[in-house]
Amino acid sequence: MKQLMTTLIVCLAVLYCKADETVIKSFVGTFEGEVEISETKNRALQVSVRQIEEGFNVSWKTITIASSGSGKSKSYSIDFVASDRPGIYGSAMKTNLFGGQEALDPIKGEPYFWAKLGGNTLTIYGMLITEDGDYEVQRYDRTIVGDDMLLEYTLTRGTEVVRTVQATLSRQ
Helix, strand or coil: CHHHHHHHHHHHHHHHHHHHHHHHHCCCEEEEEEEEEECCEEEEEEEEEEEECCEEEEEEEEEEEECCCCEEEEEEEEEEEECCCCCEEEEECEECCCCCEECCCHHHCCCEEEEEEECCEEEEEEEEECCCCCEEEEEEEEEEECCEEEEEEEEEECCEEEEEEEEEEEEC
């Protein structure tokens, strides 16, 4: 009986991994778009998703463009690896002493990221402990609809929603 249960658990784990692998394939590619932030600022957005050996990588770039034509950009690239929990992925943002990938440490002021994959939505959370000991959470909901990626970004500090951005990005 014990051997049967172990076999069943292993089979379910394989099925969950295959299901996640199938779902992430709909996100693989590069998506681009723009969003108006204010009357004087726009943002050009680019998101790329690719599969890696133990999960997937999400890279994104935001270029803030002022009405004067000047701009500044921010880029991020994070590998997400499967956890023991179906549909939940931990970030692998730095190399440890033994050459393995691990998450950053929020107590040291570094952001901690994780991802949730369900249905046609990939949600990435980023948590940061602020200098005063409070916290801020960034949430990126990326939903695939046809050849588009609907992006909804929310920044929360403590219990206060500071910023939300919504955009539609087209597959390139």
